[in-house]
Amino acid sequence: MQTARQQEIIETALGLINENGIQSLTIKNLSKKLGITEPAIYRHFENKIQILVSILDLMKQNSNDIFSSELKSEESAAQKIEQLFKKHFRSFSEMPSLASVVFSEEMFRNEKVLIEKISELIEQNNKILLTILNEGQNNNELRNDIDAAHLAVIIMGALRLFVKKWQISGFTFDLQDEGNKLIQSVKLIILK
Amino acid sequence: MQTARQQEIIETALGLINENGIQSLTIKNLSKKLGITEPAIYRHFENKIQILVSILDLMKQNSNDIFSSELKSEESAAQKIEQLFKKHFRSFSEMPSLASVVFSEEMFRNEKVLIEKISELIEQNNKILLTILNEGQNNNELRNDIDAAHLAVIIMGALRLFVKKWQISGFTFDLQDEGNKLIQSVKLIILK
DNA sequence: ATAAAGTTAGTTAATAAACACTAACTTTCA
DNA sequence: TGAAAGTTAGTGTTTATTAACTAACTTTAT
Numbered sequence: 535m536q537t538a539r540q541q542e543i544i545e546t547a548l549g550l551i552n553e554n555g556i557q558s559l560t561i562k563n564l565s566k567k568l569g570i571t572e573p574a575i576y577r578h579f580e581n582k583i584q585i586l587v588s589i590l591d592l593m594k595q596n597s598n599d600i601f602s603s604e605l606k607s608e609e610s611a612a613q614k615i616e617q618l619f620k621k622h623f624r625s626f627s628e629m630p631s632l633a634s635v636v637f638s639e640e641m642f643r644n645e646k647v648l649i650e651k652i653s654e655l656i657e658q659n660n661k662i663l664l665t666i667l668n669e670g671q672n673n674n675e676l677r678n679d680i681d682a683a684h685l686a687v688i689i690m691g692a693l694r695l696f697v698k699k700w701q702i703s704g705f706t707f708d709l710q711d712e713g714n715k716l717i718q719s720v721k722l723i724i725l726k
Numbered sequence: 727m728q729t730a731r732q733q734e735i736i737e738t739a740l741g742l743i744n745e746n747g748i749q750s751l752t753i754k755n756l757s758k759k760l761g762i763t764e765p766a767i768y769r770h771f772e773n774k775i776q777i778l779v780s781i782l783d784l785m786k787q788n789s790n791d792i793f794s795s796e797l798k799s800e801e802s803a804a805q806k807i808e809q810l811f812k813k814h815f816r817s818f819s820e821m822p823s824l825a826s827v828v829f830s831e832e833m834f835r836n837e838k839v840l841i842e843k844i845s846e847l848i849e850q851n852n853k854i855l856l857t858i859l860n861e862g863q864n865n866n867e868l869r870n871d872i873d874a875a876h877l878a879v880i881i882m883g884a885l886r887l888f889v890k891k892w893q894i895s896g897f898t899f900d901l902q903d904e905g906n907k908l909i910q911s912v913k914l915i916i917l918k
Numbered sequence: 919a920t921a922a923a924g925t926t927a928g929t930t931a932a933t934a935a936a937c938a939c940t941a942a943c944t945t946t947c948a
Numbered sequence: 949t950g951a952a953a954g955t956t957a958g959t960g961t962t963t964a965t966t967a968a969c970t971a972a973c974t975t976t977a978t
Contacts (some may be wrong), residue, residue: 539953555832561938573940574954582938638832639894640747653894684911687891691883699879702831702845719876723915731927753964765966766928774964 536588540578543568544588551589552631556638559586583645583684590651593632596625597655601662611670612721618663619693619720623713626697633701636694660686670724677726685724728780732770736759736780743781748829748830751777765865775837782843785824789847793854801864804913808889810855811885811912813906818889825893828886852878862916877916884912 536544546567550559561582565572579585600621604614626633642648663686670676676685696716700709728736738759742751753774759762771777792813796806818825834840855878862868868877888908892901 555836557833557836560936562936570953570954572938573956576939577953595787621788634832638828640830641749644747644749680911680914681907684908687887687908688880688884688912688915691885691887692880692885693883695879695883699775702848715873716876716879719872720880723880752962754962762927763929765930765962768965769927 537578540588543575543578543586544592546629547585547589548629548635549565551634552629556641563604571723583647584640586645586648587651589635590648590655593635594651594655594658596632597622600625601659605662605665611666611673611675612725614666614670615724616717616721618666619713619717620710621709622693626700627709630701630705637701638697639686643693652662664692667724675726676724689720689724692716729766730768732780734785735767735770736777739777739781740821740823740827743826744821744916748826748833763890775839778834778837778840779843780841781827782847784845786843787853788824789814792817793851797854797857803858803865803867804890804917806862807881808909808913811905811909812902814889815887815902817852818892819901822893822897825889828895829890852882855882859916867918868916881912881916884908 541565547559547564550563550567561572561575565575568575569608604617604621605616605671607614609617636664641651642652652709664682664722667676667682667685671678671682696713697709700707736758739751741758742755742759753764753767756777757767760767767777771780792810795808796813799806799809801809830839831844834844856874859868859874859877863870863874888905889901892899892904
C-alpha cells in the first residue's frame with residue numbers, strides 16, 4: 535500500500551519522465567518539482583530504485599488491467615485485439631510518461647530488480663495475447679497459416695513502433711485518432 | 727575521414743556496448759579496454775559525444791547500404807523486403823552492439839546532435855521502405871487494401887521487436903534461423 | 919647530414935559537476 | 949507532546965574533461 539505522499543511523488547516522477555525522458559528523473563529534479571529538498575524524498579522512499587519499482591508496478595497493473603479484462607470479454611478475437619490497442623492508446627494519451635518508461639528498458643539493465651519487473655511485464659502481456667490469438671485461430675476466425683507467436687510479434691511490434699513514432703514526433707499527432715486507423719489495417723491482416 | 731586509431735576506439739566502444747549496454751560506455755571503461763589512460767582518448771576525439779556521433783554514422787552507413795542496395799535490385803517487392811530483413815539479421819548477428827545502439831535512443835534524448843543523427847537514420851530507412859512498398863502495390867504484387875505507411879509500421883515494428891526479443895533473451899536463439907521463419911510470415915501478410 | 923622545431927600519443931594529477939544518500943537538527947500539527 | 953515531514957550541511961562516488969608535462973618520432977632549414 536502507498537501513502538498519499540508516495541503517490542504524489544510517483545506522479546511527479548512520471549511528469550518529469552514525460553517532460554524530459556527517464557534520464558531527467560534524479561532526486562534533485564524530483565524534489566525541486568515537488569517543492570521540497572532532496573533528503574525529504576527519503577522520508578517516503580528508501581531509495582531511488584524503490585521509486586522506479588513503484589512506477590513499474592503501476593505500469594504492470596495498468597497493462598494487466600487492459601489485457602486481462604479483454605481476455606475475459608465475450609468479443610471476437612479481432613475485437614479483443616482492437617480493444618487492446620484502443621485501451622493502450624488511451625492510456626498512453628492520458629499519461630505519455632508511461633510510453634517513456636516502456637521504451638527505456640535499456641536504462642534498467644544494471645539493476646537486477648528492475649530488469650525482473652520489466653521482464654515480468656512483457657512476459658505477462660505476451661502470454662495473454664497468445665491466448666487470445668490461439669483462441670481466434672481455433673474458432674476459425676483468425677488466419678491459420680501464420681504461427682500465433684509470429685502474429686503476436688507482428689501485432690505488438692506495430693503497436694510499439696507506432697507509439698514510439700508518436701513519442702519521437704513530440705506527441706504532434708493524435709495517437710487515438712491515428713491509432714484507430716492502424717487498428718483497422720492490423721485487423722485486415724490477422725482476419726481470415 | 728577517420729584515423730586507424732579512431733577506428734580502433736569506436737570498435738572498442740561497440741564491444742563495450744555489446745557486453746554491458748550503452749551505459750557502460752564511459753571514458754574510463756573505454757580507456758581501460760584500450761589499455762591507455764583516460765586523457766589519451768582526447769587525443770583522438772574532441773569529446774564523448776563525437777565518439778557516439780561516429781558510432782551513429784557507422785550505423786547509418788551500414789543501414790543505408792542495406793536499404794539502398796535493395797532498392798536498386800531487380801527483385802519483386804516481397805523479395806526486397808525479405809532481403810532487407812535477412813541483411814539486417816546478419817548485420818546484427820555479426821555485431822550485436824548495433825542492436826544495442828539502435829534501441830537506446832532514449833539515452834541520446836538530451837543531446838541535440840545525437841537526436842538528429844538517430845532521426846536521420848530512421849527517416850532515411852522509412853523513405854526507402856515506403857518506395858519499395860508503393861512500387862509493389864502499383865505492380866499489383868502487394869495488397870492494396872492497406873495503406874503503405876501502415877504496412878511500413880507493421881513490417882518495421884515486427885523487425886524491431888524481433889531483434890529486441892533476441893537481445894533481451896541474451897542472444898540465446900539464432901537470430902538468422904528464427905528470423906527467416908518470421909520473414910515467411912511477414913511475406914504472407916503483405917502479398918496479395 | 920644534422921641540429922632545431924614541431925607533431926603525435928601518451929602520462930600524472932587535478933578539477934568541477936552531478937549523482938545518490940546520510941546525520942543531525944527543526945518545524946508542523948493532530 | 950511526540951511523531952511525521954521537513955531543513956541544512958555534508959559525504960563519497962562517478963562522471964567527463966583539462967593542465968602540464970614527456971618520450972619518441974618526423975619535418976624543416978642550414
